Amino acid sequence: MSENPLPPSQTALTLQAVAPGGNALVSRTFLGLLVAQFLAAFNDQAIHAAAMFFAINTQALTERDAISLMPILFYAPWAIFCTVAGYLADRYSKRNALVAWKFAEVAITAVAMIGFWMGRNGYESVGPWVVLATVFLMGTHSAFFVPAKYGVMPEILPTHQLSKGNGILESLSFLAVILGTVSGGVLSYLYLGNEVVIGGFLFGLAIVGTVASVLIRRMPAANPKRTFPPYIYGPLVQNLRTLLSQRPLRLAVTGIAFFTFVVAFMRAAVYMLGESQNPRWDELKTSAVVGTVALGIGLGSPLAGWLSGRRVELRLVPLGAVGMIIACVAGAYLIADVPKLIFCIIAIGLCTGFYIVPLYTLLQHKAPKTSKGDMIATSNFINISGAISATLMFFLVVFVAQRTGLIPAVTPAQRTQLGRGTLTSLLLSRGRPVYFEITKDDGTVVTGGEKPGPEQPLTVGELVDHVFASGTGPTVVLEVAKGIDFKKPQQPGAKQRVGASRFEISGVTHYDLVPGDEEPSTDYDQRHLPRYLFLGAGGLTLLMLLTILGPLLRVRREGV
Template identity: 30%
Template sequence: MRQNTSCSSLPPSPPPSQFALLRQRRFAPFFWTQFAGAANDNLFKFAFTVLVTYQLSVSWLPAAQAGLVIGALFILPFLLFSATSGQLADKYPKTSLIRLVKDLEIAIMLLAAWGFFASQVPLLLGCVFLMGLHSTLFGPVKYAYLPQVLSERELTGGNGMIEMGTFVAILLGNVAGGLLVALPGIGHTAVALACLGLALLGRISAQMVPVLPATTPQLHINWNPFTETWRNLQLARQQVVVFRSLLGISWMWFFGAVFLANFPAFAKEVLHGNEQVASLLLVVFSVGVGVGSLLCEKFSHRHVEIGLVPVGAIGMTVFAIDLYFATRSLPLQAEMGVAAFITQPAHWRVLADLLLVSLFVGLYSVPMYALIQLRSAPTHRARIIAANNILNALFMVASSLIVGLLLGRGWSIPQIFLLLGLANAVVSFHIFMLVPEYVLRFIAWVLSRLIYRFRVVGDEHIPITGPAVLVANHISFVDAVLLMAASPRPIRFIMDHRIFKVPVLGWIFRLAKCIPIAPHHEDPQAYERAFDTAQQVLAEGDVLGIFPEGGITGDGQVQPFKGGVVKILRRAQKEGLQVPTVPMALTGLWGSFFSRIESNGAMKRPFRRGVFNRVGLNIGTPLAGAEVTPAVLQARVQSLLG
């Protein structure tokens, strides 16, 4: 029977939007608690910065240094106490910690209110440090909470909502802080009441967060922040993909901090705009990150799709570099406000570059956060997040020092943006080469989203954890790449040794650590080595992919399944492993560019089926190991073809 060249006729069941989480108790109260906290942090910090910069004269705190001092005080607790906060989040119920942190915020805001009323700068500086401590305690709880209440298919959308909410809260907090503190006669009182009101709203929403059990209640707390910081970093290094992702996120904070810290000077010295223009840049950047974060769910089809990370990195580099060239043709003129600024066509390119840079930052960061949450063991997930917070703080401090050094040596801000874009290309390439999974997922994402119109039905049948064997029909040279795109987890494929000789595809499959196999009569050692490696993959709890036909079909029909998969499963059973076998059927690939087209071979007529050929993957329910025979598997795959 010739395979159907269209996707399955099964009706699609589109999952609900990520915005639906805002109607669910497991997510909504937590979202608003996080939102209120982020808004309060920034309202308080920005209002205090304006206060000491424009309204109070403090001899020991020069106005030019106020922003730097306040920022440093806020970041300091992340360096000192992140390790401790990670332990607390693993040991104690996260709901209890969320409520305790919100109680602490109310107490801090009461002190800050007195500081604003009495214009007590030392007290307000102390409150900045305490609010930094408040955020340090909340950080590991925030990112460790989501995997406890969201499924893998919801994790990207949930993280996107949190990232979007955080940047919107930062934006609104900064705008509100600047407006309130400038109110004639009542500015200080208005800021104090607003900060206290946000703290109370955060505490009310925290009370509605569902109660969750502690993940590691037996954990012994190490109160030494230095030894525990080192221990957390070593703990993160045990999982290579997770640790490299931590570094990638920290680099993102380095990248973003350079932009955010230089917006006022960029607006004044380069764009010839006033403080309103600086605020406009912040608005555009925040909106871009929020939009990029929300787009992650759509582009990932509700999976943790780290193939978006290289997409984000490429966009960050391209538009950071273009921002430099966009500033070279700006006219010299007097300082202007927002209305005059946006009437100049030369400024539209600048705003577009900033919007796109930040949008790709969102595409870059959300999948990385989701990957860390998914791959970290629940028993020490919060400590991994704490290690990330430490690295983030170090990278942000480093960004301030490096940019300060470059500005001191006469570099312009556009030149720094150019250098940052080039450095992003180098750093991202290095990370992706250290963790090839990013490159592989990127290739799979491009193939399944931009070259083919790829539709997956039944992807919920792929186990999220534990060993599994995926079995599919073999139609083309890119079958394995499409299966990678459909799976939320990395797949180790057993493949005919000859396919490794195909240009480009051979490099991809070696990068994916695919397992070459040769017929027993050709190379007995390679044959047995492939089965030994497959056994090791399953023993480590990973996913194995097999094409039981033994080769690509030459006529579009399903060829007889061979017994290798049964041999692998029987060996796993002897080792005490329960390994589900998931049948899959690829559709629509026969006759396409990468298939063997009748007697003419593959890749001869690339436009025979059109550039955006519709292909599909139908995934059936898993079979227990005892049920599996070649005939049963073949029949199940054949039935999935429709």
């Protein structure tokens, strides 16, 4: 591998990091950190997914609104609190910061549990928003937890074990993302109508993680004399200057920001993959496929750490980027073959691990010792800017595709108007509307959809089949616009005027219900959109590689 080993760390730091047995990777402190951060990342994603499904199932938000709102709720605190998070990580012991925020996580999951209970016990208009608020609170928790987590790594590991330690840390982090993302969907599916069980489960995990964080040994603050900035975002400007003025740090933060941009774009693309299916995948299957990206990263990160050995192995960065490009292009052309597509998505994640581990290690190694938390918090600010930019670009791409006809719209000639009248029946299956009856003004009854059978709890085998088995799915889809009360048709004397229409896409019948005299919103045949998005992700990765390749070669020649 690289012939440029890491320069020796300060003697005191090295002695402090090494465990009594000589291997800091098996020390009580490192193991406690791994368990605490694993459960924190799991709860982040599980609450993210469960809150989204809960808001949809209680009709607080439409599916599209919920998917769009979740990243904003979770990532906004990273930008808002980046300066304060960096200050606290350096001014006080990082161990104390980690433990404090694990206790905060216990409180947040308790609030989520209360919100789930409220949403199903007479407070339907409040409960979902309480749960959604916990997504913002978990984002705040992460904004403060992550700088301390990454900043503490050089304090508990000697430099020759930092790459391996980061590989393990990243692997477990993304494994937690997989399990959290999938579990949020699985638990929402299994405990529909009784989501308080989900809150109790996450509350228990938060307690276990808090106990694990106490195992981290006490350590001094990196900069105990630092004063709180008179202008809260003043340090952000100074930190940006520091990061961008030194070539190794500039390379690290630029490369990581590009990574966050591409991964955010890819995540949105995979969610759209589920949304654009005909018929659309349910949230459970979509969340499982989204989780396979993290599965690949969880495999690639420890492998990258192992290949790096005792060095910051920057040669893995372009190798990972090239692999991401190839896998994105292959995924675009295999988009209709789900098993092969999942293999490509895992490959994207695997190569992403090769790309990101050396850059995080470089940032940790080169950041000033007295302000590592500050530098990492500022890097997070840049990353979140990249993630938000990716979200905006994603919606811009979809908007342009719709306006240019790249995604064909359902024309009025293709849509059959079934008429307007009083909604007399709206049947649900697992919280989703599947069948309706309308009595028109002339007494004619209009029906659509398929009547559901009795709901039975799914066995583990049936759950696995539901998520991963191939199949065409239902041939009838019912879409109900926001503003239609699911419960009103069952209330005696309650009247709700609606309009119904029908169209077909490739043999699948779609029904639209809209309130009052409203017209249905434009529907699109989006089956080919994911192919363009995957190709776009490959193009963005190529742009990323071309941007950082020159600086990367110069940093490697100068030695790290």
